[in-house]
Amino acid sequence: MGFLDIRNVTKSYGPVEVLHRIDIAVEEGEFLVLVGPSGCGKSTLLNMIAGLEGISGGEIAIKGRVVNGVHPSKRNIAMVFQSYALYPNMTVGQNMTFGLEMHGVPKPERDRALADVAKLLQIDHLLDRKPGQLSGGQRQRVAMGRALVRNPDVFLFDEPLSNLDAKLRVDMRTEIKKLHQKLKTTIVYVTHDQIEALTLSTRIAVMNKGHVQQLGTPKEIYDTPANLFVATFMGSPAMNIVPATVVMENGHPHAALTDADGGVHRLRFSQANLAAWEGKNILLGIRPEAITDPEGADRKSQNIQPFTNRVTVTEPAGSDTFVTMTLSGKDAIARMRADASVEPGQKFDFAINMEKAVAFDPATEERITP
Amino acid sequence: MAAVTQDTAVSTGRITRAFIYLVLILFALFYLLPLYVMGVNSLKPLAEITGGNMMALPSTWTLDPWRSAWSTAQIGVEPTGLKPYFLNSILMVVPAVAISTIVGALNGYVLTKWRFRGDTWVFGLMLFSCFIPFQIVLIPMAVVLGKLGLAGSVSGLILVHVVYGIGFTTLYFRNYYASFPTELVRAAMIDGAGFFRIFWRILLPVSGPIAVVSVIWQFTNIWNDFLFGVSFGGTSQPMTVALNNLVQSSTGVKEYNVHFAGAILAALPTLFVYIVAGRYFVRGLMAGSVKG
Structure with a gap:
């Protein structure tokens, strides 16, 4: 009580x-x-x-x-x-x-x-x-x-x-x-x-x-x-929600995403239970600050995945620079350090902190819990 | 963008301006003419009026017509002057205005801040009472007053005027309180103030303008009422009835100077109320119409 x-x-x-x-x-x-x-x-x-x-x-x-x-x-x-x-x-x-x-x-x-x-x-x-x-x-x-x-x-x-x-x-x-x-x-x-x-x-x-x-x-x-x-x-800018498919590789569940040029990327999940979703579509949720340049990535994270994509727009906001890209057909925003050198149109090496990624069931819109 | 210059403004030349003032002054004089006629003729002996010149200033100034109208003129059968009737009117007007204003304020408070099922209907019906002509209710009112034992008394007249006035005063206060923030009432509720405390401490202190409107409206209406006064006044008839009896008497010489003095006496209280509170009147009427 x-x-x-x-x-x-x-x-x-x-x-x-x-x-x-x-x-x-x-x-x-x-x-x-x-x-x-x-x-x-x-x-x-x-x-x-x-x-x-x-x-x-x-x-x-x-x-x-x-x-x-x-x-x-x-x-x-x-x-x-x-x-x-x-x-x-x-x-x-x-x-x-x-x-x-x-x-x-x-x-x-x-x-x-x-x-x-x-x-x-x-x-x-x-x-x-x-x-x-x-x-x-x-x-x-x-x-x-x-x-x-x-x-x-x-x-x-x-x-x-x-x-x-x-x-x-x-x-x-x-x-x-x-x-x-x-x-x-x-x-x-x-x-x-x-x-x-x-x-x-x-x-x-x-x-x-x-x-x-x-x-x-x-x-x-x-x-x-x-x-x-x-x-x-909750969160500003809002969490990026992009469609992805769960695939298995080396016994680990991965999220398969397409970048702006149609290339497919496989990002390993930290949640092992997503193996049950193999072959199914999910919605992948990534906070903007979990997508950075490799130097700015969270050093304590056990699961940083490299990833290359084309930059659509950059928005310097003083303390941060927001970088927009296309992921699986949706706009996704990355939060970079203010001095990160990113140009629109450029192919850029990002680092995604998959420890912070969450997956949602597209049918119920609920988070898939570990 | 073109600059705003003097040329684009409406220009008023000196001649135009003089013409405008001339017209205004003429109209003002025209409107003041009746008051002037009443004033000068109440201050001259009767002979000067019957002599034919109503417009002239008195050649002999006298206050006798005023004294006569006030205390000795023949009203009906008694040579009492208007004094006792003036007193009747005051005894009727003051409580009637006070009660109807307070009840109207309470009604407005309940209808806006303590809403209940069907409150718009209640308000609609009260509003409806504003449109009922006096003549229609004379007989039912007489019956009710008789049953209550209030016929022919000042209290009876007070009751009649309160009942008739509540529709208007409720309308005023309801519309005024509708724009009063309900959050204040809620804050006071949480602070522990009850129904009357909230009314007395939170709403009434900011009700000045609308109270003035209500008082002026009620005062003029009740003071000037003739029909209820003559129907239910009995032995305690108000000023208006007495003035009628003074002016309309069919016996003896028509003392025009006394009549004029009496008419001014009858109009003085409402004039006084307007002069004292008039500037709040417009302010109160406009309150809530424009978002501050």
Whole structure:
């Protein structure tokens, strides 16, 4: 039993079921990110944890107490909204202590809590201002402060960074991570941004169409995606997915691919169990950073396969150079070091780290598990 | 791309400008004429009016018509002046405006932030009440007031005007609160504020503009109402009915100067409300129509 238990939870609007049997147990101090495209039900699930939406089936328990029928204010949670939802008529200080006031906490205690949190978030100089006089980043801090002051069991974040500009978003992301490391609070965080999910979380639930596609640590999600959806949704640029055939050579399963000029390459798999797929078609998934020049290849990897292909496009992006090629008729992207000398049209020797390659069943789109 | 120059702008010469102002001033004078006539004639003795010159300034200035209209003029059978009726109107208008505005605000709050099954129907029906003519409900209303024992009393009039006003005030507040972010209400719910607390602490403080609209609208309508006043006023008739009784009396000399003074007295409160709150009126009417 976890700290926050979501057991078999469903949500229906009339005859339409939008969340199907969600089962997640969150441990104390965990940072769970619900990530998925818009309309996947992640915000609905968050609102159900908060008590702002009813639960159609299953149950949600916080600290072992089932909260299905419990009013939002009695669940000991705090929520940071996308729009921040700061009360426009109150000062920052009043905004932050409103919850404590409603819960009947005496004034001296409220002031102490306010002072602590304001100092922690470095907003002590803003306490007498109205939300309208604050910048986006400051409002964001105040919204977090309002949640922190309550000292709740679970923090709920609903896309809190999506209204900020790109630079501020990265700064605030680090800030949130720091806060979590310092305070060790339990957080459920909703976002559609996969980078936010990977950087912030201790665990990620990737959602699509009301189903949890995969629940795991960022590393599990990134390295061993459960299916094609997770593989392509997480990571930027997305994982390369190319059709391949499994062939046997020297007793090992290999992926047979064609390059831009029609030449066939056989790349040895690290997963021996793929022998069962001999002669069948699969979808081969390779992260861009697993395709490099030979010098840039991962030295710890046991399975680097050399491979020559024609370069279609190069895109220098400062820290990396992205190289596009054609593999089995599909575009595939390689992530090179910035100083790799690659020219479009050139035949280039790549090195593929097959340890990081995954194979998907084309029929079910599920990963073929070892 | 051609540069924007003065030539491309609409140019208004001095003569055109003078002409525009002249027309505007003429129209303003025309609209102010009735007020002028009422003003000057309420300040002169009756003889000067019957003498034939309505437009002239008084040759003898006097406040007697005002005193008479206020406290001694014959209203119906009693020589009480308009004073007691003015008081009746105030006693009716203030609670009726306050209650209908508060109820309208609560309705708007519920209809936008505490949606329930069929809420659009409820709102539609309330909206419908805005289109029912007063005359249709006179007899049912009389029956209800009689059953409640409120016939012919100020409380009865308050009830009638509240019931009739709620449709409008609900419309105002519903549309205003519709653009109020629901996330704020949710945040307050999580913070532990209840139904009335959220209303009182979160919504009401930002409802100024629309409250002004509601108050002005209700105040003018209720203060100027004649039909309900004359039908259900009984012994506590409002200002409008008294003014009618003053002006329409068929016995004795027609004291035009007193009538003018009385008419101005009857119009003063609404004028006052417009002058004090008028600039918020347009602001409130426009609220929500443009995305800020």
